[in-house]
Amino acid sequence: xxxxxxxxxxxxxxxxxxxxxxxxxxxxxxxxxxxxxxxxxxxxxxxxxxxxxxxxxxxxxxxxxxxxxxxxxxxxxxxxxx
Amino acid sequence: xxxxxxxxxxxxxxxxxxxxxxxxxxxxxxxxxxxxxxxxxxxxxxxxxxxxxxxxxxxxxxxxxxxxxxxxxxxxxxxxxxxxxxxxxxxxxxxxxxxxxxxxxxxxxxxxxxxxxxxxxxxxxxxxxxxxxxxxxxxxxxxxxxxxxxxxx
Numbered sequence: 001x002x003x004x005x006x007x008x009x010x011x012x013x014x015x016x017x018x019x020x021x022x023x024x025x026x027x028x029x030x031x032x033x034x035x036x037x038x039x040x041x042x043x044x045x046x047x048x049x050x051x052x053x054x055x056x057x058x059x060x061x062x063x064x065x066x067x068x069x070x071x072x073x074x075x076x077x078x079x080x081x082x
Numbered sequence: 083x084x085x086x087x088x089x090x091x092x093x094x095x096x097x098x099x100x101x102x103x104x105x106x107x108x109x110x111x112x113x114x115x116x117x118x119x120x121x122x123x124x125x126x127x128x129x130x131x132x133x134x135x136x137x138x139x140x141x142x143x144x145x146x147x148x149x150x151x152x153x154x155x156x157x158x159x160x161x162x163x164x165x166x167x168x169x170x171x172x173x174x175x176x177x178x179x180x181x182x183x184x185x186x187x188x189x190x191x192x193x194x195x196x197x198x199x200x201x202x203x204x205x206x207x208x209x210x211x212x213x214x215x216x217x218x219x220x221x222x223x224x225x226x227x228x229x230x231x232x233x234x235x
Contacts (some may be wrong), residue, residue: 009121009156010155010158011155011156011158012124012157012158012159013158014121052155053155054155055148055151055152055181056148056149056151056152056155057152057156058112060114075114075117075121075156076117076149076152076153076155076156077112077148077149077152078113078116078117078120078152078153079109079110079111079112079145079149080085080109080110080132080143080145080149081085081106081109081110081134081143081145081146082108082109082143082145
């Protein structure tokens with residue numbers, strides 16, 4: 001398993017999950033994990049929200065480089081139209 | 083016509099023209115640049131307008147309302163979401179009920195009509211949309227009658 005840091009922006013706050021997650025998880029798995037962690041208040045710097053849903057969010061994947069760890073960034077997807 | 087977006091401040095001044103590669107007459111793709119701009123300027127961002135094809139009454143698509151909702155949940159603030167066609171502009175905002183329920187806002191607070199009109203004109207220009215002048219119904223009927231009489235003559 002390639003470990004990665006999972007970062008999320010939610011309710012005007014941005015924070016990392018303190019535990020590593022697998023870099024190669026599917027987007028759906030990462031979003032589900034982030035949603036559960038958000039409800040439990042596990043993200044550092046983000047207040048718990050028991051009713052949080054991350055429907056409409058996506059995951060950007062940044063491989064480790066120059067000593068930085070793998071990063072998974074969960075953010076809102078912003079397409080318009082059809 | 084090519085769909086175009088613009089981020090604006092509370093009175094209607096443009097902050098960021100959203101013209102990513104891959105947009106078409108029917109859609110604008112997801113873009114990390116737009117999200118990063120919204121996040122970095124969240125204190126001053128008041129809304130995001132985008133253009134729709136045609137001249138009819140603008141309505142948000144399912145994709146649109148999913149984007150509206152996801153952005154607002156991430157930013158932790160409500161925004162205005164105007165949609166512009168060649169003849170009409172409608173502002174949308176969260177209804178406060180379902181997560182994806184958006185309703186028309188007829189009197190958006192803080193927006194300066196003159197400032198916003200300039201933004202809409204520029205949005206139409208960048209979308210390759212020509213504003214069609216609105217003809218009153220009576221004048222339109224007169225024009226139709228003239229065409230019919232011309233064809234029959």
